[in-house]
Amino acid sequence: MQDKTIVVGAGMVGLSTAWYLQEIGHEVTVIDRDGVAAGSSWGNAGWLSPGKTIPLANRDLWAYTPTALFDRDAALHVPIPPSPRVVDFGLRFLRHANDKSWDKTMAKLTPMNLDALAAFDEMLDGGVDAWTKKSPFIVAFKNEREAGGFIREVEGAVRHGQEVPFEEVDNPRELVPHLSDNVGLVFRMGNQRYIEPGPFVNALAEAVRRRGGDVRTGVEVRDVSSTRTPVVSLATGERLQADNVVLATGAWLPALARTLGVRTRVQAGRGYSFTVDTGEHPVDYPVYLPAQRLACTPYQGRFRIAGTMEFKSPDAPFAPQRVASMVRHAAEMFDGMDFDHRHDEWVGSRPVTPDGLPLVGATRAPGVYVAGGHGMWGMVLGPASGRALAHLISTGETLDVIRDFDPLR
Template structure:
């Protein structure tokens, strides 16, 4: 894998996974002179990236292991309609994962995790700016995120959390809102939303169009994208990596990057990667509204995110710990509608689109896995939880730096897959 002049910079890479993280990594590898092949088991962006709410929101992209999530998990055991859904069934691996997750739901750990995230949060929007400046059709819209609550007490809780996040170093600007201010900013919020918060300096995108634009850019710069390529194994031989499909010849390169989201464990098992990744499934759909939607709406009490989407409102929510291939549970969609309906008005719920379910990659310590595995020449990029779109490009930039220089950036040390 020696490059020109005898250095050890890889000249070729195969990226497994064509979601936002995989495509971003491919793009930034190309920016460093690496020839890239992208393989994808389905179509480009067909997974959780496409169905994402599309928020570019470093002010909210916090680790999932906040202490109150533990209480939500216990509630989810008793109520299948709760935002956090945990199946009550014998599954030792799932329960082992959840126990490890619960052990991390401590204030002291969460604060440290926020500080670990800080470099990614700070550089997340500039990474999108880099893509846009180089011709990628990002089409990001600057907009505040407006959060609505049924009680002032609940709204004050978010204000306290944002104030803490700001003290920890996250650059975030926010203001309290009363009922009238909420309705002025977001006409879709009903009279039941009596208090809220406006979070400034955020953005949103159409995730499908972003992925299409990123894939088009990667291809125009010389990459090959191969959909319907289901990887069965990855091997190394004499300094070359071979990525084998279920049928047909392998794709070979100097290095491989596994960015398969919630399926990451399928290809890089221990001892290759110590940190396990589970599927935390989310559901989304779009719905017409009587008034135009001017920006993102957040309903923290029911964990529902809403975004302007192709003339309608995209509604996304729930965290369901089930296998990626399990059938869609339509009751989860009904639960999202029932929880959001009281706080929203002018939304034609009965005309909603066919829902989608996507598997977010979740780790027990709420930190992504980014970097080299024990298998020489094989790297991983995943475990971003709900924040893959926000953190995808900055992840790709930092990982491309590590791959091409052989040095782990300081920003990636907390996310080492061998931690």
């Protein structure tokens, strides 16, 4: 008899978990309050970049903190006055902003980084009707001084076992003609890929349906409990029983997981994006502007520009000034893009943990599991997380790849 599993959350992490549970024979129902890819899985840059999947907190954060608090154009922004919850999270986050903690966290992320792309290939080979594209990533700076921190991070990823080809480009405008005269130093980073995130996640949802899964949207979960058998209580009053429940609700995870023993802070790190027309010359490669903290990707014939990290409530309204700030930064680095006629303006809430590690594993409630807390890396790490969690649910064995992601830590 098939195990029945309910997955709460229809983003990349939740749907990947559902797909891998189907691989091992589970009957799966996916529930989401809003819709497939309705949260941070839609408007992000779509980068599958293990070489850039690194701890967010580093030693430079201490010097940057006053900017984050008082500069409204800062890429990392904390609104004044911050809420007590944001202050508490910020203090915990800063404790990890040092070289020792960075290396410790990077060592724990690396095994999953090394698994990440293979998990995508497995889903594509298994019938998910989507694509990933191998591509060099173009990394641009105004000068050498700006590049120091980024180079140090890439070297750190390599030191921990990743292969990240990284070389200076002599004629960068042959690759990206839109780079402005302000750009004085460009690198090309290899062994990375990208996707169109919304279409990919929708294709994943369709694959789950084709294999017999039920994907229910517009359904709000009020509570999850378990003594022996997990019960999911809906806002309609309906109560659903299953053998297992997986919570993959992103920045909203604490609302359901805190009563289940998950005490690690999860703070919404809100990111914004929009797309622009690039005129006669399309941009063929992802472009990263580390100093401006903008991640840019070809997207459906246009160019998506994504960025910022805004520590705020996940349900706070869209803030137009954040997009205006991104436009000012991007306009310094690109020519020939129509920033006055933007499309697809979006904000999404990414689930950030103080120690920079995801939350993947069992809660204290029998049969209830968590898959979340990936910060900016839910897109690239979602399939590998889902595969490892499905193995844990099926066998009771915690694989090394998620051993350090214990939700009860």
